[in-house]
Amino acid sequence: xxxxxxxxxxxxxxxxxxxxxxxxxxxxxxxxxxxxxxxxxxxxxxxxxxxxxxxxxxxxxxxxxxxxxxxxxxxxxxxxxxxxxxxxxxxxxxxxxxxxxxxxxxxxxxxxxxxxxxxxxxxxxxxxxxxxxxxxxxxxxxxxxxxxxxxxxxxxxxxxxxxxxxxxxxxxxxxxxxxxxxxxxxxxxxxxxxxxxxxxxxxxxxxxxxxxxxxxxxxxxxxxxxxxxxxxxxxxxxxxxxxxxxxxxxxxxxxxxxxxxxxxxxxxxxxxxxxxxxxxxxxxxxxxxxxxxxxxxxxxxxxxxxxxxxxxxxxxxxxxxxxxxxxxxxxxxxxxxxxxxxxxxxxxxxxxxxxxxxxxxxxxxxxxxxxxxxxxxxxxxxx
Amino acid sequence: xxxxxxxxxxxxxxxxxxxxxxxxxxxxxxxxxxxxxxxxxxxxxxxxxxxxxxxxxxxxxxxxxxxxxxxxxxxxxxxxxxxxxxxxxxxxxxxxxxxxxxxxxxxxxxxxxxxxxxxxxxxxxxxxxxxxxxxxxxxxxxxxxxxxxxxxxxxxxxxxxxxxxxxxxxxxxxxxxxxxxxxxxxxxxxxxxxxxxxxxxxxxxxxxxxxxxxxxxxxxxxxxxxxxxxxxxxxxxxxxxxxxxxxxxxxxxxxxxxxxxxxxxxxxxxxxxxxxxxxxxxxxxxxxxxxxxxxx
Numbered sequence: 001x002x003x004x005x006x007x008x009x010x011x012x013x014x015x016x017x018x019x020x021x022x023x024x025x026x027x028x029x030x031x032x033x034x035x036x037x038x039x040x041x042x043x044x045x046x047x048x049x050x051x052x053x054x055x056x057x058x059x060x061x062x063x064x065x066x067x068x069x070x071x072x073x074x075x076x077x078x079x080x081x082x083x084x085x086x087x088x089x090x091x092x093x094x095x096x097x098x099x100x101x102x103x104x105x106x107x108x109x110x111x112x113x114x115x116x117x118x119x120x121x122x123x124x125x126x127x128x129x130x131x132x133x134x135x136x137x138x139x140x141x142x143x144x145x146x147x148x149x150x151x152x153x154x155x156x157x158x159x160x161x162x163x164x165x166x167x168x169x170x171x172x173x174x175x176x177x178x179x180x181x182x183x184x185x186x187x188x189x190x191x192x193x194x195x196x197x198x199x200x201x202x203x204x205x206x207x208x209x210x211x212x213x214x215x216x217x218x219x220x221x222x223x224x225x226x227x228x229x230x231x232x233x234x235x236x237x238x239x240x241x242x243x244x245x246x247x248x249x250x251x252x253x254x255x256x257x258x259x260x261x262x263x264x265x266x267x268x269x270x271x272x273x274x275x276x277x278x279x280x281x282x283x284x285x286x287x288x289x290x291x292x293x294x295x296x297x298x299x300x301x302x303x304x305x306x307x308x309x310x311x312x313x314x315x316x317x318x319x320x321x322x323x324x325x326x327x328x329x330x331x332x333x334x335x336x337x338x339x340x341x342x343x344x345x346x347x348x349x350x351x352x353x354x355x356x357x358x359x360x361x362x363x364x365x366x367x368x369x370x371x372x373x374x375x376x377x378x379x380x381x382x383x
Numbered sequence: 384x385x386x387x388x389x390x391x392x393x394x395x396x397x398x399x400x401x402x403x404x405x406x407x408x409x410x411x412x413x414x415x416x417x418x419x420x421x422x423x424x425x426x427x428x429x430x431x432x433x434x435x436x437x438x439x440x441x442x443x444x445x446x447x448x449x450x451x452x453x454x455x456x457x458x459x460x461x462x463x464x465x466x467x468x469x470x471x472x473x474x475x476x477x478x479x480x481x482x483x484x485x486x487x488x489x490x491x492x493x494x495x496x497x498x499x500x501x502x503x504x505x506x507x508x509x510x511x512x513x514x515x516x517x518x519x520x521x522x523x524x525x526x527x528x529x530x531x532x533x534x535x536x537x538x539x540x541x542x543x544x545x546x547x548x549x550x551x552x553x554x555x556x557x558x559x560x561x562x563x564x565x566x567x568x569x570x571x572x573x574x575x576x577x578x579x580x581x582x583x584x585x586x587x588x589x590x591x592x593x594x595x596x597x598x599x600x601x602x603x604x605x606x607x608x609x610x611x612x613x614x615x616x617x618x619x620x621x622x623x624x625x626x627x628x629x630x631x632x633x634x635x636x637x638x639x640x641x642x643x644x645x646x647x648x649x650x651x652x653x654x655x656x657x658x659x660x661x662x663x664x665x666x667x668x669x670x671x672x673x674x675x676x677x678x679x
Contacts, residue, residue, distance in 0.1 A: 039499050039601075171646065198646040202605045204596030205399060207522075208637040209645055211391035215384075229501040229597040236595075239512040240523045241391070261501055261597065263511035 026067045028330050030055070030321065031074070031090035033101040033111075034125075034314065038077035042255065044103040047125050047314025048073050049303055050295070051100060054318040057298075064325050071318075076102055083107035084114065091118040097330055100317040101125055105173055112139050121336045123321055125313040128177060132359040138336055140359040142316040142349055144274065146174075148364040149251045150181045152272040153223060154189040156369055159382060162220045162246070164194045166213045168234060170201040170226030178225030178250055194219055203230060210237045223248040232262035239265045246270060251367070254309035259372050270380055272367040274309045274349045277377040287346045295348055312348030319347060384641060387519040392637040394517075398526050400633020401533045402596075405588040406610025407617065407625035408540065409581040415557040415620045416577035419478045423462070423486040424585055425607030426493075431455045431586020432598035433493060436502045444504065452586040459582025463575045486603065493600040504593040525594050532591045536584055537626055553577060557620075612656040618669020628667060 032051055035044030055071040058064060072094055074086040083102045090096045091114065098121040102108050105128035115122035116136045124131050124141040131141045157165070165186075169179035179196060186193050194216060197209060213219055222245060224234050231253055238247060249271040256277075259266045275282060279292035295315055299307045320339060327341075328334030342361070345352040350366025369380040406424055413421045435451030442450070466481060473481075506513070508524040515524050544550040555563040556573040564570050589598065596602070613632055617624030632652055639651050659666065 038494070041499050197640075197644060200605075200646075200649055202602070204402075204592075204602070204605075205395065207398070208392055208395040208640055211388055211395065212640055215388045229599065232501070232597065236511045236523075240514045240521065242514060242521050257500065261503070265511040 026063065027070050028064070028067045028325060029070050029072060029094055029096045030318075031072050031086075031094060031096035031099040033074050033076050033083050033086050033090070033099060033103075033107070035078035035103040035107070036073070036075040038079070040078035040104050042308075043125070043310045043313075044075070044078070044101075046299075046305075046308055046311025047101065047103055047317075048075075050299060050311040050315040051318040053298060053302060054315060054322065058322055064322060065329070067325075067330070069322070069325075072096065076107060078104050078107065080107045080110040084110050087111040087114045087118075091115070091120045096120070097325070097332060098123065098321055098335055100314070100321060105131060108141070112136055115139055120332055121321070121324075121339060123317040123339070125310075125317055127174065135357060135359050140320075140339055140354065140361075142313045142320070142347065142352075142360075144251065144349055144362045144366050145360060146178050146250070147181050147185065148362070148367055149272045150178070150185050151189075151364055152367045152369060153248050153270075154185060154191055156270065156380075156382075157191060157221060157248075158189055160221075160246070163190065164192050164218045165221045165223055166216075166219045167193050167196040167223050167225070168206075168209065168213075169196075169198050169224070170203075170230050171198050172201050172227060174250075174252065175201070175226045182223060182225065199226075199230065201226065201230065203233070205237065206230070206234050207237045207241065210234070210241050210243060214238075214241055214243045219245065221246045221248060225250045225252075227252055228258055228261065231258055232265070235262045235265040235269060251309070254370075256306050256308075256377065259375060259377070266372045266375070268371060268373075270369060270371045273370050273377075274312060274366060275368055276307060276309050276312050276348045277370060278368065278379050281379055287344075287351055288348070291346055292348060309348070316347035316349050316352070320345065320352065388641075390518065390520045392641070393634065394520050394522055394526065396634035396637030397630055398522075398529060398595075398633070399636060400630035401530055401626075402588065402592055402606070402629075403609045403613040403632060404626045404629025405533050405536065405584060406606050407614035407629055408537065408622050409585045410610055410614040411620050411622050411625055412540075412581045412584070413577050414614075416553055417467075417574050418475070419467070419482065420475075420611070421578070421581065422479065422482040422607055422611070423489060423603075424581060424610060425603030425605070426486050426489040427455055427459060427582040427585035427603075428589035428592075428606055429493065429598060429600070429603035430458060430489065431582075431589035432504070432593040432602075433497055433502070433589075433600075434586075435590045436504055436593065436598065437497070439504060444507070448504075448587070448590045451590055452583050455586035456579045456583040459578040460575050463578040467574065467578075468571060486607065490601055490603065497600060499600060501597040501599045502593075503597045504590060506594045507591075523595065525591075529591050529595070533588065536587065537622070540584075540622060549576070609652060612652055615656060615664075616659055616666055618666030621666070621668055624666060624668030631667075 034048040036048045055069045059068045076082040090099055100123045103125050105126035108124040108126035108131045115138050122139045127143040129145050167179055167182045169175035183193055183196055247269050249269055251272050253271045254273040275288050276292050279296055282289040296307045324335045324338035327338040340354050343353045350362040352361035354361040370377050371380040409424045413419055431451045434454050435447045438447040438450050506525050507528050514521040544554055552568045553573050555568055556570050560570055613629040614625055617628030636648055
């Protein structure tokens with residue numbers, strides 16, 4: 001009797017073992033490294049949540065070609081060291097198909113080589129141009145290039161007849177890169193940068209700087225390239241000093257919380273951004289409008305916070321990857337080829353068209369000029 | 384430099400200077416009573432602002448500020464009782480490391496509780512773009528609040544230390560701890576009270592500054608560094624010296640941007656600190672002899 005029981009148990013175990021691979025056959029593992037907590041959580045939090053939202057919806061609809069997606073999110077806290085160890089872990093131990101993220105340019109640069117050597121597609125949400133220039137075969141990015149943001153601003157200045165400007169930037173990587181682009185590209189548009197200053201990112205008051213710039217009557221506009229809180233502080237200091245020249249900001253201004261932080265001083269700030277922030281105002285023929293409205297609605301109803309362009313980068317990374325998986329299946333190289341071959345793919349940041357030379361896929365038309373009116377983002381129509 | 388610019392820089396400099404001076408006074412109070420340099424002083428400023436901002440959603444502004452100050456004072460007392468009180472004659476180095484560790488702890492706790500976003504209290508009068516014109520200078524009314532509140536704090540403190548029994552007991556502790564104990568003063572309680580006082584002053588400064596400078600989980604550290612610089616500059620332990628030194632440093636920083644690129648502004652204050660430490664370590668207003676007698 002005991003022997004018979006033992007045989008039955010063994011047989012059952014054997015059946016389970018045989019069945020197990022069949023149960024797991026339909027899962028594709030995707031890794032994600034985001035700065036969900038810590039000093040860059042305004043980037044990583046929305047990005048992780050957006051990516052999870054996309055995966056949940058895909059799985060709800062039956063997955064991709066029958067396979068469910070398993071999203072493994074690792075919280076790097078914006079630490080490049082953690083990003084490196086998570087990247088290694090995801091590629092070698094979890095053997096993920098691809099990785100989306102990280103959230104910051106610093107982290108992305110550190111794992112660029114790891115992804116390339118591990119021959120694992122990486123779709124980064126970092127903004128720096130060096131992530132895709134020089135191009136690495138397996139590394140892509142979704143945020144727009146800051147050089148396009150600069151060109152958009154200068155194009156607008158040409159229309160307004162502004163020729164002499166002051167540039168102020170924070171001493172972060174983002175600020176320094178932006179300042180470099182601003183100074184480099186200005187001559188192409190016939191604009192003279194009269195004064196370019198860098199301030200400490202933790203600066204609490206910039207009224208001395210504003211006083212110095214204001215005393216120079218030649219300056220017709222100010223361009224600020226930084227992250228919070230300096231974005232709001234410079235606006236307040238300028239308006240408190242009674243200086244009414246136009247203030248241009250970077251595309252890092254794209255979150256309504258920053259407008260609230262600057263309060264009444266935010267009125268009239270002009271900046272380039274993706275179309276997400278003014279989705280309702282777009283013409284119906286716009287290829288992005290439908291998906292922008294859907295993303296905004298889904299994100300805001302699920303997470304009860306305003307959608308920002310930053311979360312959109314995470315959304316784009318995941319939807320691009322999903323489209324590539326549809327073509328390439330669970331194969332890293334095929335998926336890489338599929339990403340590179342994507343053309344006219346609408347996302348939140350713009351309409352993506354990748355190529356072997358262009359692993360960002362966006363051009364200057366991905367930006368629109370926005371301004372703040374009555375505490376809200378509206379399309380800028382030139383005063 | 385035109386007259387307008389001159390006065391604008393002057394006011395900007397005085398604004399920064401007073402903020403540094405208040406943090407420095409916090410350093411000085413604790414140093415006077417205990418000989419400890421409390422590097423968590425910047426975090427008290429941050430906590431005061433953060434707590435007031437959180438409470439502001441439920442209670443009106445003056446109450447939120449008062450509650451923020453009181454709660455920060457309790458935190459200061461708690462820190463002293465948990466980490467400092469039971470140490471037996473600790474060395475200076477040990478205390479410095481402990482307070483640095485505490486500042487990191489408080490910072491991380493703040494990051495977990497409040498996240499990394501910037502916050503601020505609303506302007507006490509007007510909003511982000513209201514200005515007051517004083518002659519050639521246009522400043523926000525909040526600046527006048529900062530100057531006023533800090534001025535009153537300095538005044539009340541000097542009265543407190545000269546006239547009230549508690550203040551005199553604290554001075555007795557600072558002058559000679561053993562003699563104070565022999566006179567029946569509970570030195571341990573004086574230490575706790577000095578932490579509470581420092582925390583309260585820092586918190587009040589944090590609340591009043593918050594509309595101008597914004598508060599973030601890590602806004603305490605740069606303030607602590609500048610405040611420490613100012614405390615040394617004015618002579619460690621000398622509160623009036625701290626105020627003068629603070630205003631001096633603020634003015635130097637403000638005027639420096641007219642001939643040095645703004646990127647070097649912080650380097651200037653650190654350079655001044657280094658020069659003072661080499662040339663005149665007891666500070667501009669401290670007495671050389673008294674400094675030699677102290678153990679620091």
